[in-house]
Amino acid sequence: EPEVTQTPSHQVTQMGQEVILRCVPISNHLYFYWYRQILGQKVEFLVSFYNNEISEKSEIFDDQFSVERPDGSNFTLKIRSTKLEDSAMYFCASSGQFSGNTIYFGEGSWLTVV
Amino acid sequence: SQELEQSPQSLIVQEGKNLTINCTSSKTLYGLYWYKQKYGEGLIFLMMLQKGGEEKSHEKITAKLDEKKQQSSLHITASQPSHAGIYLCGADIENSGGSNYKLTFGKGTLLTVNP
Numbered sequence: 001e002p003e004v005t006q007t008p009s010h011q012v013t014q015m016g017q018e019v020i021l022r023c024v025p026i027s028n029h030l031y032f033y034w035y036r037q038i039l040g041q042k043v044e045f046l047v048s049f050y051n052n053e054i055s056e057k058s059e060i061f062d063d064q065f066s067v068e069r070p071d072g073s074n075f076t077l078k079i080r081s082t083k084l085e086d087s088a089m090y091f092c093a094s095s096g097q098f099s100g101n102t103i104y105f106g107e108g109s110w111l112t113v114v
Numbered sequence: 115s116q117e118l119e120q121s122p123q124s125l126i127v128q129e130g131k132n133l134t135i136n137c138t139s140s141k142t143l144y145g146l147y148w149y150k151q152k153y154g155e156g157l158i159f160l161m162m163l164q165k166g167g168e169e170k171s172h173e174k175i176t177a178k179l180d181e182k183k184q185q186s187s188l189h190i191t192a193s194q195p196s197h198a199g200i201y202l203c204g205a206d207i208e209n210s211g212g213s214n215y216k217l218t219f220g221k222g223t224l225l226t227v228n229p
Contacts, residue, residue: 031215042219042220042222043157043202043204043217043219048215058216091156095215102147103217104159105149105158106156107156108154108156
């Protein structure tokens with residue numbers, strides 16, 4: 001079974017600090033995503049990434065957020081200056097080349113901002 | 115109103131019973147995904163439906179897509195404690211196009227199966 005892996009599984013950070021969440025998408029996938037889920041709320045789309053650039057982003061994905069694919073395997077989400085309301089579970093996901101391919105999600109990274 | 119409404123919000127069944135969870139969209143569905151989530155964990159892919167009338171099954175779980183009603187149902191036959199969790203429907207309601215899916219999710223249905 002193919003797998004999206006995420007690190008760290010849980011991170012506690014002080015407000016105002018920078019955080020980088022890391023993901024290793026499934027190896028032959030070309031589309032990468034970040035979603036988040038605030039405790040008790042719906043899973044929300046943040047950003048999609050293809051061919052080394054952002055394809056689409058939501059209103060949540062403001063200037064504090066950035067994504068990068070620094071090498072051939074990793075996909076990162078950076079939050080520059082964390083706020084209390086950034087506390088959430090962040091999910092990385094990936095999908096294949098052709099329309100309708102399954103979107104696989106990782107186990108998530110819990111981010112707690114204190 | 116919610117773009118994707120799931121019903122019921124929660125469900126408690128006795129082991130062995132059948133159950134159905136519904137997901138209704140206020141907009142046209144261009145792709146419908148079902149995931150299972152255990153509290154505080156990742157989303158496990160169950161099924162994806164794209165065409166109206168499509169029906170897929172995996173083990174004891176069957177999902178159907180009614181394009182006209184903009185609705186999908188997930189049916190579990192002879193439920194087991196291992197089926198317990200949160201069932202989420204996610205859909206492309208903006209016709210993202212190609213393979214670049216931006217999913218909108220429902221709030222989820224919490225399923226408890228009592229032994």
